[in-house]
Amino acid sequence: MTTAPAPAPSPLGRAYWLLADSAVLTARSLRHNLRQFDALLLSVILPLTLLLMFVYVFGGALHVGTAYIDYVVPGILISAAGYAASQTAVAFSQDLTSGAIDRFRSLPMSSAALLTGHVTASLLRNLLSTLLVLGTAxxxxxxxATDPLAWIAALGTIALYILAICWISIAxxxxxxxxxxxxxxxxxxxxxxYVSSAYVPPDTMxxxxxxxxxxxxxxxxxxTLRGLLLGTPTDSAPAALAWCLGILAVTVPASAYLFRRRTRA
Structure with a gap:
């Protein structure tokens, strides 16, 4: 007697299991972050230290045409988001070298969820640290000087930047x-x-x-973030969107390819 092969799951079924597996692995990554209290603390303390140092130590000597704290906070927020998102590379590499990925691949689990779980956890963690830095600022x-719609756009800009850095980190x-x-x-x-408009205008370099x-x-x-938060022109928004989407268009498939090649049996 032969057993008929199981029918292939439908596209809707595959999407459901990808989301379900990603949610499980996101929760796992967040639990690991809570246990690594030193790294979690550093991801908050470092941007807060940068904020206080630039405002209170260097701010009096820097003249940018407006209150320095208003100029520098958007740069600090992006620096904080980028630093915390880059830690995704370390977490993902630890899973690869410790054998955790091999154990997950032995389970009936979507391989894409192994990547998206890390990225989603990093996005949530980094948005929280960004809000803490913003509250301190x-x-x-x-x-x-902004309105609710601009606030939403500002958070979306930060989230898109975090996603771009996270996927570079995965690669x-x-x-x-x-x-x-x-x-x-x-x-x-x-x-x-540091070599951008985060802390000083580029024309002073x-x-x-x-x-x-x-x-x-x-x-x-x-x-773009500075314009959204301070109510100034956001002429750079198309370039920012193009950069972030372009990075995602390259790094998402590249990360998937590199992951398959790295874990090929």
Missing amino acids: VAIGFSP FGTIARSAEGASGFTFFVLFLP PAALRPFAEHQFVTPVIE
Whole structure:
């Protein structure tokens, strides 16, 4: 007697199981974050330290045509989001090197959920830390001049930027052969906002740095967020959207390909 093969799941069924598996793995990643209290604390303390240092230590010496705290807070928010999102590379690399991914692949689980679970957990965690930094900024004098629709757009800008960095992190975490190697990506993410419009206008930089600061992808994201929070023009929004969507269009399929290649039996 032969057993008939099980029918292939419908597209709707596959989508359901992808969402269900992603939710399980997202909850797992969030629980791991809570247990790694030092890393969780650092992801909040570092941006808060940057905020207080730039406002109270450097702010009096920097003249940007407006209150420095209003100028720098959008840059701090993007720096905080990028730093925390880059930690996804370390978490994903740890799963790959510890054998956790191999155990998950032995289960009837969508392989895509292994990637989206890490990304979703990072997005939720980073949005929370971003809100904490924003609340602190308001408490020490940041004065956003915006409306509810602009607030939603600002949060959407931050979320899209976090997703872009998360998927870059997944790609780096897949390539890296150790968690230590994956952590090197953090320095790259931390460096970019310093050579952008995050802390000072690019036109105050040396001529050799100015073109890079004006045209790298972090600058239009920061300028868009600054415009949404301060009620100034958001002419850079199309460039910011194009950069983030372009990064996602490249890194999502690239991460899936690298993951399949890394875990190929």
